[in-house]
Amino acid sequence: MRIKPFEYHAASDLREAVQMLSEEGADARALAGGTDLVLAMKHKAVLPKKVVSLHRITEMAAINTEGDEIKIGALATHSELAAHLELQKVVPILCQAVSLIGSWQIRNSATIGGNLAHASPAADSAAPLLALDATLVTTSPSGDENIPLASFFSGPGATILHPGQIIKEIIILRPQGRSSGRYLKLMRKRAVDLSQAGVAFQAELDPAGEKLAKVAIGLGGMAPTPIRAPEAEGMLEGxxxxxxxKKIPSVARAVVAATSPIDDIRASAAYRKLVAEAFFKQAAQEVLTSLTAG
Amino acid sequence: MKIPIEFVVNGEPQALFVKPNHTLLDVLRDDLGLLGAKKGCGEGKCGTCTVIMDGKPVNSCLILAPRADGSDIITVEGLADGEPHPMQKAFVEQGAVQCGFCTPGMIMTACALLDEKSDPSEEEIRLALSGNLCRCTGYAKIVEAVQVCAQRIQQDKGA
Incomplete structure (x- = not known):
């Protein structure tokens, strides 16, 4: 598994990185943690002429939970996110999801920005971030641009990013009311496995703490891209x-109706639907019960 | 084109020229002659290439060589201090080594775990080691070795 020769450059700042990436166009790749890119290069699935490493741009790894906008640098590793005490308090669903990625070694290298940019339909960070209405701040030589995560993925392994545009940070709005979330992932084994199906359920109460102000359902591995299930969400809001x-069983059917999984080596489409339905029920039950208990 | 890197391996500063299309594992094994870390799957799945990079266990087969610039690396060769490291002793005594191919990676991950948590539960040990595959032992003896090592380090501290 030799890697084909390429030109390497470690960018010293963000401006230099995107300038270089845009000059080389589609022949260049940005390197974050490398756990997807280096593997793809070993498999000759990606053959970049130039690799621009971002690791020296340390501000891209910052996690800021101080304001109403929680800002997560694209280079924050899954280990850093999973262990972040404030994130565990405010958006536990994200910490749960990234702690299930790969192995300890992988989570120490792999980054949240890389996980999104790789655009696997089953990416474990994507379903919870969709459910949290995350926005990506991207940057390119022409400046910053905010892209809602919901319009970021364009197909399996594909995003709307153009050459020279990279994810700089991820913004999540701090939940205003009391909130709770749960991510459940189906794996063949407990580590180093891609998700066969992933279900994220996030709910937030109104300021009075009585009604569900927001319900969000994110699904991974259930469609060509990670998706939401808006009709099912609407059945619960208010x-x-x-x-x-009481409505969980009928909403679960609406969740399954939103999906379009495929048969592949990891699972059949029919099995994925059964699992998504069961996982949704379990996640919703846990979240709604915990919100009731207060 | 080779890239100059400077890094510290097992406490010794190293300055090398590396090929970008080589991995940290290639550099350790081929350039520095440190054959402890093994090349198993080459895909970050088996964990036998595990080394400690800046205090954290990583798969050295997935790290491009120039990315090691400025880092602090510990390999299994860096553990023994005159005599074997307590984790190495525990692996030998508990029979946690059979063919031995996974052992360097297992030991590095286990040491990193005890650095983070001195008294892990069995579940925590199994979870931490879940990125290290062993096809011989069935894992039971490996988990026992980590437990024994943790107890000994605790006792030594108490003594």
Missing amino acids: LSCAEAL
Whole structure:
């Protein structure tokens, strides 16, 4: 598994990185943690002429939870996110999801920005971030641009990023009311496995703590890209937790109706649908019960 | 074109010229002659290439050589201090080594775990080691070795 020769450059700042990437166009790749890119280069699936490493741009790894906008640098590793005490408090669903990626070694290298840019339909960070209405701040030589994660993926392994445009940070709005979330992932084994199906359920109560102000369902491995299930979400919003708990079975069917999984080596489409339905029920049950308990 | 890098390996500063299309594992094995870390799957799945990079266990087969610039690396060769490291002793005594191919990676991950948490539960040990595959032992003896090592380090501290 030799890697084909390429030109390497470690960018010293963001401007230099995007300038270089845009000059080389599609022949250049940005290197974050490398756990996807280096593997793809070993497999000759990607043959870049130039690799621009971002690792010296240390501000891209910062995690800032101080304001109403939680800002996660694209180079934050999964280990850093999983262990971040404030994130565990505010958006536990994200910490749960990234702690299930790869192995300890992989999570120490792999980054959240890389996980999104790789655009696997089953990316474990994508379903919870979709459910958290995350926005990506991207940067290119022509400046910064905010892209809602919901419009970022364009197909399996594909995004709307153009050459020279990279993810700089991820913004999540701090939940205003009391909130809770759960991510469940189906794996063949407990580590170093891609998700066969992943279900993220995030719910937030209104300021009075009575009704569900926001319900978000993110699904991974269930369509050509990570998706939301807006119709199912609408069936729960505005209800009390007690009312919502009773509706879980019918909402679960609406969740499955939103999906279009494929048969592949990891699971059949029919099995994925069964699992998504069961996982949704379990995740919703846990989240709504915890919100009821207060 | 080769790239100059400077890094510290097992406490010794190294200055080398590396090929960008080589990995950290290639540099350790081929340029520095440190054959402890093994090349197994080459894909970050088996963990036998595990080394400690800046305090954290990583798969050296997935790290491009120039990325090691400025880093601090510990390989299994860097553990023994005159005599074997307590983790190495525990692996030998508990019979946690059979063919031995996974052992360097197992030991590095296990040492990193005890650096982070001196008294891990069995579950925590198994979770930490879940990126290290062993096809011989069935893992039980490896987990026991880590437990024994953790207890000994605790006792030595108490003594």
